[in-house]
Amino acid sequence: MLSNAAPLAEIWRGPIPESAHAGHIVVADETGAVTQAWGAPETVVLPRSSAKMIQALPLVASGAADAAGLAERHLALACASHEGAPLHARAVAEWLDARGLSEADLLCGPEPSRDKALRFEMIRDGETPTQLLNNCSGKHAGFLTLMQHLRAGPDYVAPDHPVQISARDAFEEVTGRDSPGFGIDGCSAPNFATKMDAMARAMSVFATAHRREDALSRAAARLVEAMIAYPLEVAGEGRACTLLMRAAREPVALKTGAEGFFVAILPERGTGIAVKAADGATRAAECAIAAVLVRLGVLDPEHPDVARFLRPEIRNRRGLSVGRIEPAADLLS
Known part of the structure; x- marks a missing residue:
């Protein structure tokens, strides 16, 4: 992973460079x-939650989404790594209820809310984490909906389950390569591996999907439109995906993933981008994706919601600005 990695971001404390992040970027x-490309495009990676729109493809392409009467908002949630705010938990609960399902049918596992107000409220009231608050609960609601449509068994995260077989087929179709394997994600679903250049290709497939009429392309186009229309559902207030999509000068779908992954879909250009911080640092991936989108003219570096990821301040416990994160010079030049 570190072999042939390129500089992504530098951490400065005052005038002193303190740390650095390296990784891989492919456009x-x-x-x-x-x-x-920066780094090594042939690096094998696990895209983690950055692949959620790929995992959601069978939900739409199979007709399951339409048969269940899912709206655009539901499709955005199927692609989401949401913060477990009340709006997210409520929407997933209503989705499940409409399908005759409940939280007990989810297999993503409980997670505390990442919404600060709700999290503190739950701690104060002695409430325990729930599966509805899991950042992947929307994706899993999509899995369950597809499971019902396929009349398959309840263990929908098993690698040999029809839901996951269809997810892998879609993954290999849009990446253009056979996956060399998979790891089990934090939400218990398989996460398929591929190469950096193949993941960027997959994002370009999504970016050009509106130009084609086959079932998979129509599904991809609908998911992109849903993500762009509902950025709050995709992540949440204060989150990079939501803020950068809102700040963009043109429509763009953005999706973060664990361990320093980030992707971008630019439908007006047909461009796909994949970013991986080799050390798994989220701050490096956020800085790098912001820098590449600034380089392409998609983001304004002076926009406050762009600057907070492109060149975020480092503050100490007294609130004093003592340093900053800077994108590698080569990303902007």
């Missing part, structure tokens, strides 16, 4: 060809 054009 793919409308044909899926690599147009820009």
Whole structure:
């Protein structure tokens, strides 16, 4: 992973460089060809939650979403790593209830809310984490909906379950390569591996999907539209995905993933981007994706919601600004 990694971000404390992050970035054009790259495009990676829109493809392409009467907001939630705010938990609970399901049918595991107000309220009231608050509960509601449509068994996260077989088929279709394997994600679902350039290609497939009429492309286009229309559902207040999508000068779908992954889909350009911080640092991936989007003119570096990820301040416990994170110079030049 560190072999041939390129600089992504530097951490400065006053005038002194203190730390650095390295990794890999690939930009793919409308044909899926690599147009820009930093690091090693052939690096094998687990895209983690950055692949959620791929995992949601069978939900839409199979007809399950339409048969269940899912709206655009539900499709955004199926792609989400949400913060477990009340709006997210309520929406997933209503989705499950409409399908005759409940929280008990989810297999993502309980998680505390990442919404600060709700989390403190739950601690104060002695409430325990729930599966509805899990950042992947929307994805799992989508899995359950597809499971019902396929009339398959309840262990929908098993690698050999029809839901996960369809997810893997979709993954290999849009990446254009056979996956070399998978790891089990934090939410218990398989997360399929691929190479950096293949993940960027997959994002370009989503970015150009609105130009094609096959079932998979129509599904991809609907998911992109849903993410752009509902950025709050995709992540939450104060989160990078939500803020950067709102700040963009053109429509863009953004999705973070654990261990320093980040992807971007630019439908007006047909461009796909994949970012991986080799050390798994979220701050590095957020800085790098912001820098590449600034480089491409998608983001304004002076926009306050862009600056907070492009060049975030480091403050000490007294609230004093004592340093900053800077993107590697090569990303902006």
